[in-house]
Amino acid sequence: MSRSDRISARIDTTIAHSARMWDYWLGGKNYYEVDQIAGDQVRRIHPGILDYARADRAFLGRAVGYLAGEAGIRQFLDIGTGLPTSDNTHEVAQRIAPQSRIVYTDNDPIVLAHARALLTSTPEGATDYLDADLHDPEAILKGAAGTLDFSQPVAVMLLGIVMFVEDTDQALAIVKRLMDAVPSGSHLVLSHTITAPGLHDVDAAVEYWNSVGTPKLHQRTPEEVARFFEGLELLEPGVVSCSRWRPEPSPTGELPDEVAFYCGVARKP
Template sequence: MDPQHQIDTTVPHSARIWNFFLGGTDNYPVDRAAGEQVLTAFPGMVDMARQSRRMLTRVVRYLTGIAGMRQFLDIGTGLPTMDNTHEVAQRLAPGSRVVYVDNDPMVGAHARALLTSTPEGATDFLEADVRDPGAILARAGRTLDLDRPVALMLMGILGLIGDDDQARAVVARLLEALPPGSHLALYDGTDTDPAYTAAISAHNARPGVVPYTPRGQERIAAFFAGTDLVEPGVVPVTRWRPDPGPEEAVPEVACAGGVGRKP
């Protein structure tokens, strides 16, 4: 493996910590230690991870079904788990094309699970950072037709860009390159739960971690500037088009998001 792309097992990484929260095994002791620290201060983190993942599934179903998307750019992919973006999309539309992007070499090492596409569709994985949208777009264009609508997915990644202006600039640059009819889907942690924000503050103080910044719903909604928000707008992830059926006791989580269409 290229030395520049070796997996650093001495520093926790957000993708591997999230994998730990979801009950996965693709993580290291340093990631589990960081995750346990968060869970000690905020046990609700497991609920947040699971409910966020369920929103992702519903979002992809919506984008593929009602919105008719056949191309997906999923930035901040994280480690493969059940119902990855291409699996949900290709169940409904086998010809869907998906490009995954993450800056963790371990995600790249597991890319084989992300690249199991239908014969009619296509998947690809790019090792890149969300802060470099130009490089992402240039490489994504090898698999996606950027002259046709694309679903841009930024699920739980913008909190890693602490400066609001920089985060908005990244979203704007990505959307600018996509044609009308494209969609933006995102969620992120919110500052609505004091226990959650305290746990994140303690996590951010760990040596070597990339700090995560929870935001209020209004600040998250600002990322959708220039798009037409899909109903019900920016809401807690549990309230974004929940599946019909008997009402369950769904835990409230400090995470909100939505979907917007580029006119």
């Protein structure tokens, strides 16, 4: 069996998958009818879901832009990258610093099928892709060491992925293990869906998703999301809505509307 055949055999087109549904919301083409049906139903329950997807993607661009620019980071470990779209981590980073080195990690076979063709690199830098699961940080670190130098600062990026680890203590331990492996000056970039009073339509959308899709999504409160940054130096403006992390200035000076998807960036002292 060829490599492409092995990948295809792992793709289940009978159940909606988070990476494909996210791709559908962002206007991509790498999804199936089951993902579109589930995605449309989530939107009916909570119409603001498109704002989440767009806000999280825009946060990625601003965070990577800051790290590659002002912070001088040249290495990025992007875990749970999802399906490639425009302005991926390596594109943003290498536009600022062509010598940047990026390792993407995901365990969704459809992501794997597209990643090698789309995740290219500048001649000065490097990109690599690992077929690995966040639940196994040791395998991620071992695989990433072939491209990244763990004696130099690394940006560990966990956008919209830790929410698929059900147990909070386990999720905290995974993030801590990843940050323990990188030196001082490294950064953590993390985003996570939240639950809070007044977000009944969000909670209903998550409940629906968990009844039809995979992997299962686990909301946490803003205070629980903030725990992932304990022991690190949290950058301003702290743990906030993705739409409000260092947004582009508006003519009126007003902040963008909040979305129930929170994020933060922190430096390892």
